Amino acid sequence: MELIVASSIGVLTSVGIYLVLRFRTFPVIVGMSLLTYAVNVFLFASGRLAMNHPPILRDGLVFYADPLPQALVLTAIVISFGMTAVVVVFALGSYLGLGNDKVNDDDVEIDQGRKREEAGR
Amino acid sequence: MSHWIVLPVVLPAMLAAAMTLLARYHAGVERALSLAGLTAFLALALGLAWQAGDGTVTIYQLGAWQAPFGIVLVADRLSTYMVLLLAILSLLVMLHAIGSGWDKRGRHFHPLFQFQIMGIAGAFLTGDIFNLFVFFEVLLIASYGLLVHSGGAKRVRAGTQYVLYNLLGSTLFLFALGTLYAETGTLNMADLAGRVAMIDPGASASIRVAAVLLLLVFAVKAALLPLHFWLPAAYSQAPGPVAALFAIMTKVGAYAIIRIYTLVFPPDLEVTAGLHEVWLLPLALISLAIGMIGVLAARSLDRLVAFAVVGSMGMVMTAIGLMSEAGLTAALYYVAHSTFATAALFLLVDIVGQRRGAGARIEGGAPMVGGPLLGGLFFASAIAMAGLPPLSGFLGKLLILDAAYDSTLIAWIWTVVLGSSLVAVVGFARAGSTVFWKPQQVAKGMDDLEAEQHISEADRDSRGKSAPALPVVAVGGFVALLAAQTIFAGPMTDYMRATVDQLMRPGAYVSTVLDTPGKEISYGHYEDEAGYDESGSSEEGGH
Numbered sequence: 001m002e003l004i005v006a007s008s009i010g011v012l013t014s015v016g017i018y019l020v021l022r023f024r025t026f027p028v029i030v031g032m033s034l035l036t037y038a039v040n041v042f043l044f045a046s047g048r049l050a051m052n053h054p055p056i057l058r059d060g061l062v063f064y065a066d067p068l069p070q071a072l073v074l075t076a077i078v079i080s081f082g083m084t085a086v087v088v089v090f091a092l093g094s095y096l097g098l099g100n101d102k103v104n105d106d107d108v109e110i111d112q113g114r115k116r117e118e119a120g121r
Numbered sequence: 122m123s124h125w126i127v128l129p130v131v132l133p134a135m136l137a138a139a140m141t142l143l144a145r146y147h148a149g150v151e152r153a154l155s156l157a158g159l160t161a162f163l164a165l166a167l168g169l170a171w172q173a174g175d176g177t178v179t180i181y182q183l184g185a186w187q188a189p190f191g192i193v194l195v196a197d198r199l200s201t202y203m204v205l206l207l208a209i210l211s212l213l214v215m216l217h218a219i220g221s222g223w224d225k226r227g228r229h230f231h232p233l234f235q236f237q238i239m240g241i242a243g244a245f246l247t248g249d250i251f252n253l254f255v256f257f258e259v260l261l262i263a264s265y266g267l268l269v270h271s272g273g274a275k276r277v278r279a280g281t282q283y284v285l286y287n288l289l290g291s292t293l294f295l296f297a298l299g300t301l302y303a304e305t306g307t308l309n310m311a312d313l314a315g316r317v318a319m320i321d322p323g324a325s326a327s328i329r330v331a332a333v334l335l336l337l338v339f340a341v342k343a344a345l346l347p348l349h350f351w352l353p354a355a356y357s358q359a360p361g362p363v364a365a366l367f368a369i370m371t372k373v374g375a376y377a378i379i380r381i382y383t384l385v386f387p388p389d390l391e392v393t394a395g396l397h398e399v400w401l402l403p404l405a406l407i408s409l410a411i412g413m414i415g416v417l418a419a420r421s422l423d424r425l426v427a428f429a430v431v432g433s434m435g436m437v438m439t440a441i442g443l444m445s446e447a448g449l450t451a452a453l454y455y456v457a458h459s460t461f462a463t464a465a466l467f468l469l470v471d472i473v474g475q476r477r478g479a480g481a482r483i484e485g486g487a488p489m490v491g492g493p494l495l496g497g498l499f500f501a502s503a504i505a506m507a508g509l510p511p512l513s514g515f516l517g518k519l520l521i522l523d524a525a526y527d528s529t530l531i532a533w534i535w536t537v538v539l540g541s542s543l544v545a546v547v548g549f550a551r552a553g554s555t556v557f558w559k560p561q562q563v564a565k566g567m568d569d570l571e572a573e574q575h576i577s578e579a580d581r582d583s584r585g586k587s588a589p590a591l592p593v594v595a596v597g598g599f600v601a602l603l604a605a606q607t608i609f610a611g612p613m614t615d616y617m618r619a620t621v622d623q624l625m626r627p628g629a630y631v632s633t634v635l636d637t638p639g640k641e642i643s644y645g646h647y648e649d650e651a652g653y654d655e656s657g658s659s660e661e662g663g664h
Contacts, residue, residue, distance in 0.1 A: 020289065025281060032288050039295040046303035069302065072251060076295055079258045083288050086265055090281040097274025103282060 005045055012038035025091040025101045029084065036080035043073045125172075126181040126196045128165050129204055129242040132158060137235035145229065152219050155231040159212045162238065166201070166208035173201040174616075176623060178633040180248065187639030188248075189312040195248035197630055198620040199453075203245040203376050206457055207369055209602065210464055211238050213595045217468050218362035220591025221475065226271035226360075233270070237263035237366065244373050248634055250301070250385075251308045253377065254294050257342070261287050264370065267363045268355060279358035286351035290341040297334035304328050311634035313385045314627060317392070325392040332386050332393045336401065339381070342374025345401075345438055346408035349431050353415070356430060357423035361471020364423070368463035371434050372456050378441055379449065383624040384631075388444040402442030402530055406537045409435030413541040416548035422470040422481040425552055429466065429506050432541060433459040439538070440521045443528055446621050451520035453617040458505065458513040458606055465502040465599035469495060472592050473556065483552045485559030491593065496557035498596050503549035505603045508542045513606040518542065520614065 012034050019031025047066030055067045095101040136158040144150040172179060173196050181194040215234065217223075224230040240260025247253050269280040302308055304327045305316040320328050337348070344352040352371075356364045378401075386393045412432025419425035437459060440452035474481035476489040489495070501512065508514035518538060525534040606613060623630070 020285075025285075028285060032285065032292075035289070035292045039292050039299070042296060043299045043302075046299035048303075068308075069299075072298070072302075075251075075255060079255075079291070080288075082262070083258075083284070083291070086262070087281065087284045087288060090265070090269070090277055090284055093269075094274060094278040094281050097277055103285065 001049055001051070005041060005049060009038050009042050009045070012041070023102060025095070025103055028103055029087055029091060032087070033080075033084055036076070036084070040073050040076055040080075043069050043076060045069075123172075123179055123181065125165065125169060126179060126194045126246060127183070129162060129169070129246065130194070130239055132162060132165065133235040133239035133242070137232040137239070140235070141229065141232045145232075148225055151231045152224065155215060155224075155234065156212075156219070158235065159208070159215050159238075162242075163208040163212055166205040169196050170201040170205045172196065173198050176619065176629075178623075178630050180634055180637055182637065182639050185640045188634045188637065189307050189309045191639060192252050193248040193309070193634055194243075194246045195630065195634060196246060198616075198623050199376070199380065200245045202453070202616075202620060203372070203456075204242050206372070206460055207238065207241050207245070210369055210460055211366060213598045214362050214365045214464060214468070216598070217365065217471070217592045217595035220589045220595065221361070221471065222589075223271070223360050223362050223471075229266065230270055233263050233266040234366070236260075237267060239263075241369060241373060245376060248310050249308055250310055250313065250381070251298055254291070254298060257294065257373070258291060260370065260373070261291070264363075264367065267366070268359045270360050270363060276358045279354045283351050283355040286341070290338055293334055293341070294338040297331050297338060300327055300331040300334065304331060309634065310380070310384055311627075311631040314387075314631055315635075317385055318390065320392055322391045328392055332396060333400075335381060336378065336396065339374045339377045340404070343371050343378065343438060344374070344408070344431050344434050345404050346411055346431070346435070347404075349408060349411075352431055353424055353427040356427040356467075357421070361467055361474070364426075364471075365464040365467040368430070368460045368467065371430060372437075372460055375434065375437050375441060375452070375456060378438075379452070379624065382441075382444070383449070384627050387625075387627075397442050397444045398529070401438065402528070403533075405435050405438035405442045406530075406533060407435070408432070409439060409541050410537050410544075411435075413545040413548065416545050417551070419548070419552070420483055422473060422483060422552060422556065423467075425483070425548065426463065426466040426470055429545070430459075430463050432545065433463065433506065435541075436518070436521065436538070439534060440524060443524055445524060445527060446618070446625055447524035447527075448521070449621040449624065450614060450617045451517065451524045453620060454513075454520055454606075454610075454614055455517035457613075458517045458603065461599045461602045461606070462502055462505040462514060465498070465596050465603070466506060468592060468596045468599070469499050469502060472596070473499075477556075483555050485555060492557060494593065496553070498593070498600055499553055499557060501600045501603070502596075503553055505600075507545040507549050509546065511607060513603050513610065516607060516610050 016031045016035035016038060019027045019034065022028055022031065047069035050063065050065040053063045053065045054061060055065050057064050091101060136154060140151050140154055144154060176198065178195060178197045180188075180196070182188065183192045183194070185191070211234070218230065218234075237260055240256050240263055243256035244253055244260060247256055265280060265284050268283060269276050298308065301313070304320070305313055307313055307316060317328060341348045356367060359367060382388070382397070386396070388397060409432050412428050412430070412435050415428025415431060416425050419428055437452050437455050440448045440455060442448070470481050473489065473495060476491070505512040505514045508518040522535060522538060525531045528534060
């Protein structure tokens with residue numbers, strides 16, 4: 001199980017980072033989602049991988065599943081889900097407003113420069 | 122147990138919710154509530170700072186659970202100082218926002234502002250590192266809304282970058298926290314301090330990874346090079362008062378670095394040795410240099426101030442990177458100075474942009490209403506930001522230069538700090554003389570009548586037809602604070618020294634957090650009815 005969990009975190013992270021480095025917002029957002037999935041699974045693993053064990057430590061128990069990482073993951077899921085929604089709205093807004101979905105703002109600068117030239121004339 | 126400590130978090134949260142529900146269609150009520158709330162917040166912050174001033178550490182156990190199991194809020198000198206800074210900043214910024222009418226140019230400015238304050242105050246006060254993450258998210262969510270306040274495609278584009286960058290930072294933060302938890306089994310800062318110290322330096326690979334990841338996350342927040350790319354676009358596109366409020370957001374990163382790297386990974390810890398001298402200090406010097414070069418290269422005033430933020434954060438981080446008592450004292454002094462100077466400049470740029478036909482671009486244009494006064498305020502703020510005598514920036518730099526004596530990088534620190542000051546002076550002088558002097562010369566060359574016509578024309582050109590006084594009062598307040606910080610530099614540095622002393626000897630902090638008893642935790646009864654009754658009665662006992 002360790003191999004499956006570790007390699008899935010690795011694959012999700014590497015694909016996520018590749019997509020985050022893309023030029024347009026859509027792949028970047030998909031990459032961000034993959035990264036947040038990776039970190040959620042990673043947080044699960046931080047409490048050690050345990051199967052079929054009770055979740056809370058009691059007297060006389062040797063093995064237990066740590067419940068805290070699950071609470072952390074729940075918080076992380078809620079936050080990352082909300083954030084992804086926000087960034088989708090922002091990306092849509094900037095796409096509809098500026099007519100392209102590039103992540104960088106170089107064209108904005110160029111646009112300002114052109115306007116300034118026109119104003120100078 | 123004092124409940125006052127949780128109020129800086131609860132008050133803005135409740136107020137924001139109440140404003141959204143009750144007063145969203147009544148701008149006047151919203152403004153009054155907002156101002157009242159911020160005044161109460163300032164009183165609270167003053168009270169907490171007074172309480173922590175004699176060196177006592179007070180904690181608040183949320184839900185009355187004892188520390189490593191429950192979340193605690195901790196009020197010591199450093200956190201109350203930062204909350205006080207936030208309270209002063211937010212009140213003056215709100216005066217500007219109301220005076221300039223920014224709050225009416227979009228929906229929900231006041232609730233978002235309150236949520237932002239809640240997040241920042243929580244980040245300063247919390248004693249639990251996962252809770253720090255949550256408060257980071259609270260302040261970021263509010264800042265996304267504030268950044269695109271009043272809309273516009275370019276602002277939304279800058280907002281997209283900003284959200285993406287911070288989302289990436291949050292993911293990194295979670296990776297760091299996961300590593301930290303896997304290695305130590307706790308997320309309470311005081312508990313972490315004890316457990317990290319117990320780790321064998323020979324088997325410390327994971328904890329080193331966690332320490333570096335955390336430093337990266339906080340460096341993103343503090344806009345340290347090369348992680349600063351989000352800042353210039355976001356801050357220059359943000360509405361003026363929002364950019365001024367953001368002046369404290371970069372300081373949240375600086376605060377977190379000071380807190381974590383004195384408490385959890387103290388400078389003399391063998392496991393993370395070299396993190397400060399080898400990585401933090403050189404990067405801070407590079408940010409300082411690049412920030413001030415950016416000031417020289419900027420083509421508009423808002424971008425100029427944004428790069429000045431990068432530079433002044435570089436200065437703060439240089440002082441932090443020294444990780445000595447003198448260095449941290451200088452850093453804490455400079456944090457207040459940098460917050461006020463940045464806020465003053467952002468507000469000024471906003472006023473100038475409103476009143477001039479040419480907006481915030483650095484080029485000559487028609488003279489604006491109240492030009493000489495604004496020019497004078499810009500002059501004072503620029504002197505402070507560039508670190509010239511007589512204002513507080515100069516004293517802050519002196520403290521940093523003085524603290525650098527023990528460092529091996531002293532030659533580099535002196536060269537970069539002094540060289541960057543020169544570059545900043547040239548940059549600010551160029552911008553100030555172009556914006557404030559050139560138009561006056563044009564006006565002087567004409568007849569009085571013509572000049573008058575010119576002014577009225579400029580008046581018509583400028584977007585805000587009237588020239589409200591309240592925004593200028595807010596800027597004046599910041600300049601007065603900078604002057605006060607200069608005059609009372611002696612007592613203030615004494616207090617900073619005491620603060621650093623508390624940071625460097627965290628015994629009282631750790632014992633207060635961990636040894637304060639909380640609610641009884643009972644094992645094994647959670648399935649039967651008696652267990653529930655027992656926890657109910659012990660909750661009453663806790664109060």
